[in-house]
Each structure stands twice: as structure tokens, then as C-alpha cells.
Amino acid sequence: xxxxxxxxxxxxxxxxxxxxxxxxxxxxxxxxxxxxxxxxxxxxxxxxxxxxxxxxxxxxxxxxxxxxxxxxxxxxxxxxxxxxxxxxxxxxxxxxxxxxxxxxxxxxxxxxxxxxxxxxxxxxxxxxxxxxxxxxxxxxxxxxxxxxxxxxxxxxxxxxxxxxxxxxxxxxxxxxxxxxxxxxxxxxxxxxxxxxxxxxxxxxxxxxxxxxxxxxxxxxxxxxxxxxxxxxxxxxxxxxxxxxxxxxxxxxxxxxxxxxxxxxxxxxxxxxxxxxxxxxxxxxxxxxxxxxxxxxxxxxxxxxxxxxxxxxxxxxxxxxxxxxxxxxxxxxxxx
Amino acid sequence: xxxxxxxxxxxxxxxxxxxxxxxxxxxxxxxxxxxxxxxxxxxxxxxxxxxxxxxxxxxxxxxxxxxxxxxxxxxxxxxxxxxxxxxxxxxxxxxxxxxxxxxxxxxxxxxxxxxxxxxxxxxxxxxxxxxxxxxxxxxxxxxxxxxxxxxxxxxxxxxxxxxxxxxxxxxxxxxxxxxxxxxxxxxxxxxxxxxxxxxxxxxxxxxxxxxxxxxxxxxxxxxxxxxxxxxxxxxxxxxxxxxxxxxxxxxxxxxxxxxxxxxxxxx
Numbered sequence: 089x090x091x092x093x094x095x096x097x098x099x100x101x102x103x104x105x106x107x108x109x110x111x112x113x114x115x116x117x118x119x120x121x122x123x124x125x126x127x128x129x130x131x132x133x134x135x136x137x138x139x140x141x142x143x144x145x146x147x148x149x150x151x152x153x154x155x156x157x158x159x160x161x162x163x164x165x166x167x168x169x170x171x172x173x174x175x176x177x178x179x180x181x182x183x184x185x186x187x188x189x190x191x192x193x194x195x196x197x198x199x200x201x202x203x204x205x206x207x208x209x210x211x212x213x214x215x216x217x218x219x220x221x222x223x224x225x226x227x228x229x230x231x232x233x234x235x236x237x238x239x240x241x242x243x244x245x246x247x248x249x250x251x252x253x254x255x256x257x258x259x260x261x262x263x264x265x266x267x268x269x270x271x272x273x274x275x276x277x278x279x280x281x282x283x284x285x286x287x288x289x290x291x292x293x294x295x296x297x298x299x300x301x302x303x304x305x306x307x308x309x310x311x312x313x314x315x316x317x318x319x320x321x322x323x324x325x326x327x328x329x330x331x332x333x334x335x336x337x338x339x340x341x342x343x344x345x346x347x348x349x350x351x352x353x354x355x356x357x358x359x360x361x362x363x364x365x366x367x368x369x370x371x372x373x374x375x376x377x378x379x380x381x382x383x384x385x386x387x388x389x390x391x392x393x394x395x396x397x398x399x400x401x402x403x404x405x406x407x408x409x410x411x412x413x414x415x416x417x418x419x420x421x422x423x
Numbered sequence: 424x425x426x427x428x429x430x431x432x433x434x435x436x437x438x439x440x441x442x443x444x445x446x447x448x449x450x451x452x453x454x455x456x457x458x459x460x461x462x463x464x465x466x467x468x469x470x471x472x473x474x475x476x477x478x479x480x481x482x483x484x485x486x487x488x489x490x491x492x493x494x495x496x497x498x499x500x501x502x503x504x505x506x507x508x509x510x511x512x513x514x515x516x517x518x519x520x521x522x523x524x525x526x527x528x529x530x531x532x533x534x535x536x537x538x539x540x541x542x543x544x545x546x547x548x549x550x551x552x553x554x555x556x557x558x559x560x561x562x563x564x565x566x567x568x569x570x571x572x573x574x575x576x577x578x579x580x581x582x583x584x585x586x587x588x589x590x591x592x593x594x595x596x597x598x599x600x601x602x603x604x605x606x607x608x609x610x611x612x613x614x615x616x617x618x619x620x621x622x623x624x625x626x627x628x629x630x631x632x633x634x635x636x637x638x639x640x641x642x643x644x645x646x647x648x649x650x651x652x653x654x655x656x657x658x659x660x661x662x663x664x665x666x667x668x669x670x671x672x673x674x675x676x677x678x679x680x681x682x683x684x685x686x687x688x689x690x
Contacts, residue, residue: 165513294537298526302513307478309582310502310530355517358538 089359092352096366100147103373107143108135110380137271143373145270145334146399148278150341150372151286151365152331156324157342158349158364159289162296162357163320164227165303170343171328173234174321175212178241180332183208185245185259189252198273202333209329212241213321227303227317265338265400267376274334281330286365289323293357296320300355338372338400340407345371375403427454427616428504428585430475434484437470444470446642447484452620454489454585457612459633460622462662463688467642468622469510472588475620477501488586502530506582508575510591510622514564520574521559524549527581549580553607569600576604580611587612589621593628601625605632626663630654630678638662654678664688 109116114134121127122135153171160169171177187204220233249259261268295316298306303313328342348371349364379399387395430452437445444467452458460468473479474486477493486493488504496504506527515523525546529537550556553573558566563574572592579587589608593601609632612619623629629636630650638646638653640662646653659667659680667682 291535291538294529294532294534297537298529300518301515301523301526304478304509305512305526305578306529307498308476308502308507308509309527309578310499312498316534350517354519354522355515356522360517 089353093363093366096352096363096370100366100370100373103370103377104143104147107146107373107377107380108139110377110384111139141272141275142267142270142376144275145278146267146372146376147369148275148282149267149331149335149338150345150368150370152278152282152327152334152368153338153342154345154349154364154368154371155286155289155361156327156331157344157368158346158357158361159292159296159320159324159327160342161346162300163317163324164231165300166227166231167347168343169231169234170340170346171324171331172337172339172343173231173238174325174328175216175234175237175241176209176325176328177212177332177337178238178245179212179215180205180209180329181263181337182241182245182248183211184262184333184336185248188259189248198271198277202274202277205333206329209325209332212237213325213329215241217321230321261396261398262336264398265336265403266396266398267335268396268398270334278330278334282327285323285326285330289320289327290358290361292316292320292323293361296361297355297357300357336400339404340411341368341372341375341403344407344410372399372403375399375406378402427618428489429454429456429618430586430620431487432471432475432484433487435471435474435481435486436483437467437474437479437481444642445474445481448639448642448644450637450644450647452618454618455612455616456618456635457609457633458620458635458637459629460620460637460639461624461626461629462639463664466639468639469590471639472507472590472620472622475586476505476507476588478507499530499533502582502584504584505586505588506579506584507588508579508590508592510594512571512575516564518563519560520555520563520566520577521546521550523563523574524555524559524577524581527578530582545583546581549577552580552611553577569596569603572596572600572604573607576607585616586618586620589619591622591624593623593625601628608632626654626659626680630680631672631675650678651676654680660686 109119114131118127118131119135122131156171160171160174161167184201184205187200192200192204216234216237219237220230295311298309298311299313299316307313345368346364349360349367353360353363376399379397379402383395383397386397432448432450435445435448448471460471462468470479474481477496480494493501527549528543528546550559553576555573555577563571566574592604596604605628608619611617633650635648636650636653637644638658645662646658654669656667656669659665659682664686665682666684666686667680670679670681672679
């Protein structure tokens with residue numbers, strides 16, 4: 089098991105290296121110079137003030153989404169549960185869009201956007217909580233209501249955008265999910281939140297593993313099922329809100345990485361939760377590096393100076409393909 | 424071996440909206456006794472078992488476990504005294520046998536205790552008791568129905584309780600695995616002095632393995648006693664709504680049923 093962790097961590101380091109050299113305007117040699125303490129002022133600024141925080145935010149957000157997804161899938165016993173269908177992601181998006189439309193938050197001020205999307209995410213989750221019956225008693229009910237709440241919030245977001253098309257460009261990027269332009273301020277807001285809720289989720293590993301065995305079995309084994317599920321959902325909501333506030337409504341990472349983590353690390357969540365965090369960071373970092381490389385190639389091919397492919401577009405496309413594979417592989421199972 | 428625990432059900436009423444299930448059940452199970460509950464589908468056997476495990480709370484009356492009212496115990500405290508094996512269980516992808524059995528320690532260890540590495544002796548003993556220690560590293564979902572039921576039994580045993588409740592432990596199993604599970608239960612009950620109550624659909628199994636048969640009909644106890652006394656053509660007709668004859672096993676002497684045809688049920 090520790091070999092798998094080591095392998096994944098090594099992969100994370102390699103992909104982080106790729107991500108640092110993937111952007112435009114700097115050769116790998118120049119990156120190496122800056123890391124060694126050299127380089128000119130512009131290069132230093134690009135690497136240390138732009139690329140490094142972007143990398144860290146990508147890693148952190150990927151870890152948050154993956155852990156949130158695994159917690160949700162275990163607590164709701166639903167292989168298709170993900171942060172997208174708990175009302176948190178669309179709620180956070182709506183919060184950020186409304187705040188921007190009202191002029192309360194500008195895209196240049198991370199704190200306002202983060203606060204607005206966190207508030208929105210919590211409202212989305214609260215709406216789900218009220219609709220699905222307090223405490224999330226029945227997993228299937230919660231999942232169905234989650235889809236409904238997400239659809240309604242998505243519709244509201246579209247309405248706000250139609251009324252106030254304002255800064256459409258950056259909002260659209262955010263709807264898809266992007267790490268473009270993330271700076272140290274974003275990272276300083278993300279990591280304490282992610283760490284605190286990540287630890288809280290890990291402390292729930294025992295109850296969550298038992299919840300995976302089914303409510304009846306868990307209850308008979310002595311778990312107060314409703315209370316455990318409520319706490320787990322709280323952790324998942326907080327982690328999702330944090331990630332969405334940092335990178336936007338990035339799809340599929342929270343849905344698919346948990347399956348990967350369980351396949352690699354087994355259903356013991358003591359191990360699988362940290363595994364999912366690492367796997368989420370790896371996937372996100374790899375996707376971001378790939379997005380930057382393809383932006384660079386596309387920009388060269390189309391001969392346009394400013395062309396960026398948001399990482400969320402990439403994860404959505406790849407994720408859809410992978411999801412198809414997961415569904416095809418296990419058509420009749422509940423997990 | 425610790426002192427076995429008795430169960431006392433006192434005037435218990437229970438129902439779901441618009442459907443009363445138990446209408447005043449009184450039942451005392453002596454410590455160390457092996458009791459079988461029989462009756463038609465929907466007569467309240469499983470509900471009675473859940474009430475005895477503390478998974479449901481009675482509307483009226485109370486359930487005592489070794490003198491303590493179950494309603495006053497927390498879920499975890501109750502699970503340290505009584506284990507319940509459900510008749511079927513959902514898939515648990517990615518979980519190994521050892522791992523699933525370890526989940527039975529939740530009540531003893533608590534949420535944070537489950538984070539500690541390793542098996543305690545109880546888990547190893549539970550794996551050994553049902554003879555699954557050789558395939559402890561296999562995936563539960565890859566096992567056959569009979570093997571999985573043994574693993575589930577090991578998980579219930581890992582709770583290390585003095586009362587074991589089994590809800591149709593032999594459903595979906597072939598005859599070989601039915602006898603295998605039941606004989607394991609009988610042996611463990613003798614070794615450990617467990618108090619065992621099980622719901623059985625097969626009256627032949629109940630007559631052969633149980634010391635006492637309790638028959639339920641329409642949420643009430645209608646027959647109660649040793650198999651030789653209780654299993655009669657009258658019981659077949661009244662409780663199971665089947666016409667048939669009852670004989671004796673030539674070797675063991677326990678009652679053997681020869682069911683013939685179903686009788687009309689009252690709705």
C-alpha cells in the first residue's frame with residue numbers, strides 16, 4: 089500500500105514539474121535557473137508569483153474535490169454521487185455570479201469571490217438539506233433531490249448571466265473551471281480550509297467505511313447512521329465549496345477520482361481518503377499541465393496570441409469518457 | 424466464557440403507518456437458549472428481531488436485555504450486547520473479507536478507535552470461528568452466496584456480543600450451505616454460551632436445530648415450546664397455512680414435516 093502511495097506521489101512531483109514548464113514564454117532551462125535562485129526579474133515573477141501559486145491551487149482543489157466525492161459516494165452509497173449533484177457546486181457558482189453581477193465582487197479580488205461562492209455553496213447545500221429531509225435519512229432521496237437542486241441553481245445562474253452579461257469571458261471560464269490567474273491569495277485562502285476539513289473527513293473514515301456496507305448493517309454494528317451521514321455531508325459540502333471558490337465549477341474530478349482511489353487503495357477509507365486526495369491532486373495537476381500544453385499548441389496552430397483552454401473543459405471531456413467506461417464495466421452494481 | 428444474557432419482551436406493540444405489525448408480544452428468552460421464530464411472511468418475525476436488537480423502538484411495552492431497557496441504551500452500547508445478522512446484504516465493492524469482519528468492531532472501538540491499524544484477537548477469532556481465515560484477503564463481492572453469508576456471520580460475531588439474532592440466515596443458500604451456517608451457529612452457541620434467536624422459514628430446520636419454537640401470527644405469539652410438542656399438523660395449518668402431516672426422524676427423533684398443499688390465507 090505504501091508503494092502505491094510512493095508511486096502516486098512521484099507521479100505528482102513529475103506532473104508538477106511538467107506543469108511548471110508547460111506555460112508559454114519560458115523555456116525549461118529558464119525555469120530551472122529560477123528554481124536554482126537565478127533568472128531575471130520577469131522570469132522570477134512569472135514562476136514564483138504566477139505559476140507556483142497556480143500549481144498549488146490546482147493540487148489543493150483536486151485533492152478537495154476528490155475527497156469530497158469519496159465522502160459523498162460512501163455516505164450516500166451512490167457511485168454517481170459527486171460534488172456536482174449536491175447543490176454545492178452550482179450554489180457556489182450562483183453565489184459568485186450574483187456577487188459579480190451586483191458589483192460586490194470583482195474578478196480581481198479573490199477574497200470577495202471566495203466568500204461569495206462559499207456562501208452560495210452553503211445555500212445550495214442547505215436547500216438540499218431542507219428538501220431531502222433533515223439529516224439526509226435516505227441516500228436515494230438525497231441523490232435525486234441533489235440533481236433537482238443543481239438543475240434549478242444552474243438555471244438561476246443562466247438567468248443572472250442573461251440579465252447582466254457583464255464580464256462574460258471570465259465568468260464562463262469560471263463556470264467551466266479554470267486555474268488561470270490564480271495567485272498566492274487564492275492559495276492562502278484554500279489551504280487552511282482544505283486541511284481542516286480534510287482532517288475532519290479522515291476522522292470520519294471509520295463511520296464512512298461502515299456506511300459503505302449499507303445502512304442496515306451499519307446500524308446493527310452500532311453506528312448512529314443519520315448522525316454519521318450528516319457529519320459526512322457537512323465535510324463534503326465544505327470541501328467542495330472551498331474547491332469551487334478556488335477554481336470554479338470543475339467537473340468530473342470529484343466524481344471519477346473516488347472510483348480510481350477505491351480501485352487502487354481498497355474500500356478502507358482510512359487509506360482510501362488520503363489516497364483520493366493524492367490521486368485528485370495528481371489528476372488535477374496532470375489535467376492542468378495538459379490544458380496549458382494544448383493551449384500553447386493551439387495558440388501556435390491558430391496563430392492567435394491569447395488563447396487559453398480552461399482545465400475544466402479538459403476534465404469534463406476526459407471525465408465523460410472515463411465515466412462511460414466505469415458505467416460499462418459495472419452495469420448492475422450499486423457502487 | 425462470559426455469563427449469557429437473556430431477553431425479555433414485555434407487551435410490545437409496533438406498527439408502520441396504517442399497518443400494525445406487533446400487537447402485544449410477550450416473550451422471555453432464557454440466557455443461552457436457542458430459539459427459532461416461525462410464521463408467515465409479514466407476521467412480524469423480522470420486526471420482533473429488530474426490536475430485540477434495538478434497531479426499532481416499540482410504540483408500547485419494552486424490551487429488556489439482561490435487565491436493561493434497550494430504549495435507554497445508545498446505538499453503540501446496544502450493539503455491544505446484541506448482534507443482528509440481516510438476511511441479505513448489499514454489495515461492498517473493494518472490501519476484503521478481513522476488512523468487512525473488522526467493521527464488526529465498531530461498537531467496541533468507536534469512530535476514532537476504528538482509525539487504529541490492525542486486527543484485535545476478536546476479529547481473528549471470528550474469522551476462525553466460521554472457517555474463513557484462509558480467504559481473509561479475498562474480495563467479499565467475489566465470494567459465492569454461501570461464503571458471503573459465513574463472512575457476514577463472522578462480522579456479527581466480531582461484535583463479541585452475548586446475544587446473537589439471525590434474520591433468515593439461510594435464505595438464498597443451497598442445502599449444503601444452509602446446514603453449514605446452522606451448524607456453525609449451534610456449535611458457537613455451545614462454545615460461547617450465546618443466546619440465539621433466529622427467524623427461520625424452514626420448519627424442518629427449526630424443528631431440528633432449535634430448543635424452542637415460537638410461532639407468530641398476525642403480530643401475536645400463537646405457539647411456544649419445544650419442537651416435539653409444538654410442531655403438529657395444527658401448527659402447520661394455523662401458523663404456516665399449509666395442510667400436511669408430521670412424523671419423526673427415525674434416527675434423531677425430531678419432528679419432520681410433510682407439507683401437502685397451501686390453505687387459503689386471510690387477508
